[in-house]
Amino acid sequence: MTNLKVQVPVPVDLEGDLASLPGDGAxxxxxxxxxxxxxxxxxxxxxxxxxxxxxxxxxxxxxMSDYGD
Known part of the structure; x- marks a missing residue:
């Protein structure tokens, strides 16, 4: 597992678009x-x-077909 560290504070996006997900996760x-x-x-x-x-x-x-068909 990668240890993610945030160096620069990221502003909180209250609207929650997809671009903000990596920062939220970090x-x-x-x-x-x-x-x-x-x-x-x-x-x-x-x-x-x-x-x-x-x-x-x-x-x-x-x-359903089997997985990997």
Whole structure:
């Protein structure tokens, strides 16, 4: 991750256009703490229950091509 430092104060843009986003992010970055590592643990299929998929959503997903086609 790149450590962004703002050398010159940037005026706050209250209108919020896209050009102001990099400066906003650079000013907020020092306030965000990033954990060293987050380990995702697999969940047993036996613990997954009560999930229902509406038929329309299942048809929509079935009609989509696989990622990377």
């Amino acid at each position: 000013r907020m970055a020092p306030h965000w703490a990033v954990p060293d590592r987050v380990a995702a643990r697999p969940v047993s299929p036996a613990l997954i229950h009560g999930v229902t998929v509406p038929p329309a959503s299942a048809r929509l997903l079935d009609a």
